[in-house]
Amino acid sequence: MTDDVLSVHGGSPLHGEITVRGAKNLVPKAMVAALLGHEPSTLRNVPDISDVSIATGLLELHGVSVRPGAARGEVVLDPSKVEQANVTDVDTHAGASRIPILLCGPLLHRLGRAFIPDLGGCRIGDRPIDFHLGVLREFGAHVEKRPEGLYLEAPERLRGTKISLPYPSVGTTEQVLLTSVLAEGVTELRNAAIEPEIVDLIAVLQKMGAIITVQSDRVIRITGVDRLGGYVHQALPDRLETASWACAALATGGDVYVRGARQIDMMTFLNVFRRVGGAFEVHDGEGIRFWHPGGSLNAIPLETDVHPGFQTDWQQPLVVALTQASGLSIVHETVYENRLGFTEALVAMGATIQLYRECLGGTPCRFGQRNFRHSAVISGPAKLQAAKLVIPDLRGGFSYLIAALAAQGTSTVHGIDLIYRGYEDFLSKLAALGALVEQ
Numbered sequence: 001m002t003d004d005v006l007s008v009h010g011g012s013p014l015h016g017e018i019t020v021r022g023a024k025n026l027v028p029k030a031m032v033a034a035l036l037g038h039e040p041s042t043l044r045n046v047p048d049i050s051d052v053s054i055a056t057g058l059l060e061l062h063g064v065s066v067r068p069g070a071a072r073g074e075v076v077l078d079p080s081k082v083e084q085a086n087v088t089d090v091d092t093h094a095g096a097s098r099i100p101i102l103l104c105g106p107l108l109h110r111l112g113r114a115f116i117p118d119l120g121g122c123r124i125g126d127r128p129i130d131f132h133l134g135v136l137r138e139f140g141a142h143v144e145k146r147p148e149g150l151y152l153e154a155p156e157r158l159r160g161t162k163i164s165l166p167y168p169s170v171g172t173t174e175q176v177l178l179t180s181v182l183a184e185g186v187t188e189l190r191n192a193a194i195e196p197e198i199v200d201l202i203a204v205l206q207k208m209g210a211i212i213t214v215q216s217d218r219v220i221r222i223t224g225v226d227r228l229g230g231y232v233h234q235a236l237p238d239r240l241e242t243a244s245w246a247c248a249a250l251a252t253g254g255d256v257y258v259r260g261a262r263q264i265d266m267m268t269f270l271n272v273f274r275r276v277g278g279a280f281e282v283h284d285g286e287g288i289r290f291w292h293p294g295g296s297l298n299a300i301p302l303e304t305d306v307h308p309g310f311q312t313d314w315q316q317p318l319v320v321a322l323t324q325a326s327g328l329s330i331v332h333e334t335v336y337e338n339r340l341g342f343t344e345a346l347v348a349m350g351a352t353i354q355l356y357r358e359c360l361g362g363t364p365c366r367f368g369q370r371n372f373r374h375s376a377v378i379s380g381p382a383k384l385q386a387a388k389l390v391i392p393d394l395r396g397g398f399s400y401l402i403a404a405l406a407a408q409g410t411s412t413v414h415g416i417d418l419i420y421r422g423y424e425d426f427l428s429k430l431a432a433l434g435a436l437v438e439q
Ligand code: EPU
Pocket: 024, 025, 026, 098, 122, 125, 126, 127, 128, 129, 130, 131, 132, 133, 167, 168, 169, 170, 171, 172, 193, 195, 240, 312, 313, 335, 336, 337, 394, 395, 422
């Protein structure tokens, strides 16, 4: 058996305690923000995941020194040599992640030009970058798309502008923030994403000297400044990893204490967890305990949405738990057109799940008139049986682990390397919870 395969002996509940660290969807962006400063920055609570290694590699390539700080999980980023960097093998980062696109604004400010190789990220839909390119052009950047990647130039200092996004995209909102803070004049961003990770990135930028106002109507106003310094920041805890372990506790009938989890970023998830029949207990400043209180779980209707709605990344792990609920659950995925494909493997394990092209559950979404199977009806409870599982994407991959842990028999899960993109040391955490797994 190769290292990328895990044998999972299912059928026993997870019990115990694990710790979550800084959010995968904040940390690489906060690292990129350091490129905007003229002094070193210190980021704390950095998880050891491959998305952080990718961000580290990219920043080092552009002349930022990235080294461990005094404490575990602390990283010190020094951007003082960016102007002297000789960027030769940026191609080695092609296709690895979607982080490189966020280097555009900072590099244009510092160097007046940028090359961004072809992008990767999870295959959960088309994942275009049209919004990103549109906003960069609005700031005055020249963008040329070639097969090997994007060539960008800023002949003059980028200028603040008025932007209204067609959809509250997380990445594009980050793009605007990282570009506008050093642009000349005021930028007004309408229909912005306001995920907790974005608010944390704004906190990072404010520490560096940026002036950013967030209104309650998805409008963000940024007043450009001439110079930014460094920051010292503790990354917010990973609410997506937390929810994954919570769903693992529920699906296996277990009891998991997630040290480091924070209630305020997870209120929508916690409401749904309770409606399904899960129990939780918040320990302020310490963590959250999640458990299955016994009895049967409840089927629910669920729609994913941008924050403060139910986060799309919570959907896949929760669907596994919903296979154990009594009755019909309806899940409408409105953020990605192709994030339900992973359910095919659950069906092979014995779950009853049907996918539909229609928007089930009431609210029509962007995918309703198109040919995407983005709604699911799950009929439970199902007795899951072990299977051979091939991981399709990050969250789908963790969900397969949950399914294998909840199933009878021994499953083989192939492609576990993908899980390291977003879950630090997950094999040790599984062991700490009593999971019977072998590599
Ligand atoms: N979109 C466009 N054009 C664009 C950009 C986005 O059409 O130029 C569409 C996307 O195709 C998608 C929707 O807008 O349908 C939302 O995409 P968004 O830009 O919000 O997502 P992202 O920035 O690419 C981040 C996270 C995702 C998370 C989403 C939504 C990172 C590195 N990734 O992606 O995380 O699902 O926001 O919250 O921060 C994960 O952690 O597993 C993951 C996929």
